[in-house]
Amino acid sequence: MDNDVSSDLTLRDIPEAELDRMLDLAYMAFHANLSESRRALHRDMLSRTERIGVYDGGALVGVLATYPFTFSVPGGRLPCPGLTYVCVAPTHRRRGVLTRLMDEELRRCAAGGRPLAALWASESAIYGRYGFGAATEGVTLEIDSRQPLRLRIEPDERPLRLVDREEAPALLGPFHDSMLAERAGSPERTPEWWRDKVLAVEGEDASMSPPRVVVLGDPVAGYVVYRTRAGEDGPGLVQVDDLRAGTPAVAAALWRYLSGIDLTARVRAVNRPADDPLLLFAADRDQVRVTEQFPALWMRLIDVRAALEGRSWAAPADLVLDVRDDRLPANAGRHRLTVSDGKCGYRGTDDPADLTLEVRDLAAAYLGGTRVSDLVRAGLVTEHTPGAAAALDAALATERLPHVADDF
Numbered sequence: 001m002d003n004d005v006s007s008d009l010t011l012r013d014i015p016e017a018e019l020d021r022m023l024d025l026a027y028m029a030f031h032a033n034l035s036e037s038r039r040a041l042h043r044d045m046l047s048r049t050e051r052i053g054v055y056d057g058g059a060l061v062g063v064l065a066t067y068p069f070t071f072s073v074p075g076g077r078l079p080c081p082g083l084t085y086v087c088v089a090p091t092h093r094r095r096g097v098l099t100r101l102m103d104e105e106l107r108r109c110a111a112g113g114r115p116l117a118a119l120w121a122s123e124s125a126i127y128g129r130y131g132f133g134a135a136t137e138g139v140t141l142e143i144d145s146r147q148p149l150r151l152r153i154e155p156d157e158r159p160l161r162l163v164d165r166e167e168a169p170a171l172l173g174p175f176h177d178s179m180l181a182e183r184a185g186s187p188e189r190t191p192e193w194w195r196d197k198v199l200a201v202e203g204e205d206a207s208m209s210p211p212r213v214v215v216l217g218d219p220v221a222g223y224v225v226y227r228t229r230a231g232e233d234g235p236g237l238v239q240v241d242d243l244r245a246g247t248p249a250v251a252a253a254l255w256r257y258l259s260g261i262d263l264t265a266r267v268r269a270v271n272r273p274a275d276d277p278l279l280l281f282a283a284d285r286d287q288v289r290v291t292e293q294f295p296a297l298w299m300r301l302i303d304v305r306a307a308l309e310g311r312s313w314a315a316p317a318d319l320v321l322d323v324r325d326d327r328l329p330a331n332a333g334r335h336r337l338t339v340s341d342g343k344c345g346y347r348g349t350d351d352p353a354d355l356t357l358e359v360r361d362l363a364a365a366y367l368g369g370t371r372v373s374d375l376v377r378a379g380l381v382t383e384h385t386p387g388a389a390a391a392l393d394a395a396l397a398t399e400r401l402p403h404v405a406d407d408f
């Protein structure tokens, strides 16, 4: 694809002075028409990113930015840039501009010693070719709250309290951080991320209220960030942006609170883990429905060895993986994965492979969200040694499904 880019296109860093041009391009590509205050917020957030652009003469025609995230992986955390604002001018689409940006970004990640990269895709067809696999899934849950939420467990009866937006990051940050160990797949949140993203007064959907923050327990045992919208002719909607609870009883108390808010008849949590305990402790599954299921975080193993050695492992294994990686050939070829005492080693070998797989499929399985044996059954991974996929699954297994609540 690189050859398709005409020679007068150049790639370089986007300076801060050009943030408005970058936003103009992004709003055009995403068909957005945003308020001045929202634009100012985006400008501020973009100023904290690394940015690369493709220019046609003086015109900016393609952009890509990265947030400097650290992500939870099983048993630890690893540097993992979050790719965002990926867009190409409609006049320059399908000429290899994205490929050029992406190859440069992957090269920078590798040179900078970043073992992983992650993104949310606007369309699922785009990023597999660059070695990204869908590593976490989200589900949308809807509660019919015209009736009180019926539960099979006793909710925590401690009082709930509303917290100011300004106080929330300092109060919730340490609790949120401590919960990251429970599930892989989430970025650590800085105070700026809380302020500008999670708790932005004007959210992505301008029809929703500012965020409300409700906390249970002191010290914090659980919290919810939600927004509401009045109904046109009837009861309105409660939209849950973020809910975390230390125990099932605390989760039950928060869901019951949300379901009881006056003048609303529906609670919608757009992005929850597929193994959300609410689906089990709801007494009436007709009252709580899964209305959508979607790939959430797309992950790229930039340095397969560092990524594998940087997570913890659930069962011993001794397997030769033959990894295919066209874009970062340092990852390609046969490697022996040996796991003992929860740690793995990964070294090049000439021994025959037990499994042959593309790096995008290894990324899908990396956080424990996709089973390698399912990928074998789907014809995507080749199992040369019977039982090898099951052995790798046992080693990769995590107690809970990975999940990311933060989109970016």
Ligand SMILES: CC(=O)SCCNC(=O)CCNC(=O)[C@H](O)C(C)(C)COP(=O)(O)OP(=O)(O)OC[C@H]1O[C@@H](n2cnc3c(N)ncnc32)[C@H](O)[C@@H]1OP(=O)(O)O
Pocket (backbone or CB within 6 Å): 001, 029, 030, 083, 084, 085, 086, 087, 088, 089, 092, 093, 094, 095, 096, 097, 098, 099, 100, 119, 120, 121, 122, 123, 125, 126, 129
């Ligand atoms: C992390 C994020 O920010 S996600 C947001 C992504 N951005 C958007 O959706 C905004 C609107 N879309 C765009 O700006 C552009 O169409 C982009 C960025 C998706 C693609 O940019 P382009 O420069 O056109 O991509 P490029 O020409 O490098 O395409 C490379 C390959 O991907 C394919 N491809 C690109 N976009 C898509 C797509 N949306 N769906 C399916 N295939 C696609 C191309 O056909 C091409 O395939 P080939 O190598 O087999 O020929």
